[in-house]
Amino acid sequence: MEIITLSEAEINPELDAAIRKSLCLVFPDGISTFSKTRAWHGSVSSWTHCIENKGAVIAHLGVVDRSVLIGEKILRIAGIQGVIVLPEYRKKGLSDHLLAAAMNEAQRRGFDFGLLFCLPALEKVYARCGWHCLSQRNIIRVDDDGTEKPLPQKNIAMEYPLQLNTFPEGDIHLQGNDW
Numbered sequence: 001m002e003i004i005t006l007s008e009a010e011i012n013p014e015l016d017a018a019i020r021k022s023l024c025l026v027f028p029d030g031i032s033t034f035s036k037t038r039a040w041h042g043s044v045s046s047w048t049h050c051i052e053n054k055g056a057v058i059a060h061l062g063v064v065d066r067s068v069l070i071g072e073k074i075l076r077i078a079g080i081q082g083v084i085v086l087p088e089y090r091k092k093g094l095s096d097h098l099l100a101a102a103m104n105e106a107q108r109r110g111f112d113f114g115l116l117f118c119l120p121a122l123e124k125v126y127a128r129c130g131w132h133c134l135s136q137r138n139i140i141r142v143d144d145d146g147t148e149k150p151l152p153q154k155n156i157a158m159e160y161p162l163q164l165n166t167f168p169e170g171d172i173h174l175q176g177n178d179w
Contacts, residue, residue, distance in 0.1 A: 001051045001058075001094070003101050008045055015057070019050060019082075022057040026084040038062060040081050041177035042144060047105065049098045059085045059094040063102050064179040068115070071170025078106035078162070080116035081179040099129045107162045114160030117178055123156060131158040138171040141178045151178060 006015075016038065023034040033040060038048075045062030052058065064079035080102060085094045103114055118126065123133055139151035151157070155178075159167045 001053060003049050003051055003097060005047060005049050005101060005105065007047050011048060015050075018052070018055065018057045019048070019060050022060060022084055022086060023082055025086065038082060040179055041141075043079070043081065043177060043179035045081065049101050049105075051094055051098070053089075056086070058089045059098055061095075061098045061102055062179075063106065065111075066174065066176060066179070068175055069173040070168045073168050075112040075164070075168070076110070078102065078109075078111040078114045078160075079179045080114060083116075083118075095125060096129050099126070099131075103130075103160055103162065111162045112164045113162055113167060116158050116160075117151060117155040118158065119154060120156050123158070126158050129160075131160050132167075133158050134167065134172075137169075140171065140173045142174065142176050144177065148173075 019038055020034050023038065024031045027034060038045065043064045046065040048060065048062045050057050050060040061083040062081045064081055066077045066079050067074050068077045083095060083098070106114055114131070116126065116131070134157040139157055140148050141151055143149050157172070
C-alpha cells in the first residue's frame with residue numbers, strides 16, 4: 001500500500017469526503033466536526049498523508065504549519081492531527097509509516113519540531129516512532145472566540161526533533177487553537 005502525500009489544495013472533493021468518512025468512523029465523538037471538515041478546531045492541514053484501499057481511506061494524518069511560542073522563542077511546528085488507521089488495518093505498521101513520511105516532509109520543509117496531542121494510552125504508539133513526551137508544562141490554546149484556555153487535562157503533548165534537537169523549556173502558547 002502506497003502513502004499518498006498531498007497539499008491541501010490538491011485534495012479533491014471525493015478524497016476529502018473519503019477522509020472525513022474515515023475520521024468519523026474512528027472518532028465518533030467528532031462526527032459533528034468531521035462530517036463537515038477535516039480541520040479540527042478550525043486548524044487546516046498544510047499537507048496530508050493517507051493510504052487508500054479500494055476507494056476507502058484506511059489510514060490518514062494531517063500536518064498543520066504553526067508558529068508556536070515556547071518560553072521566549074517562536075518556533076515553526078509541524079502539528080500532527082487526525083491520525084487514524086481503520087480498525088481492520090491496525091497492527092500492520094501503517095501509522096508508523098505515515099508518521100515517518102510526515103516527519104521526513106517536515107524536515108525537508110525546515111520545521112523546528114513536530115508536536116502532537118494525544119491520550120496517554122497512545123503514547124507508546126508515538127514513542128516507538130521517535131516521539132518524546134513533554135514534561136508537565138502549561139500549554140495554552142486560543143479558543144474560537146479568542147479566549148485563552150489550557151490544553152485539556154486528558155491530553156499529553158509529544159514532540160519530535162527536526163531542525164532543533166532540544167525542545168525549549170517553558171510554557172507553550174499555541175498561537176491559535178489546538179489541532
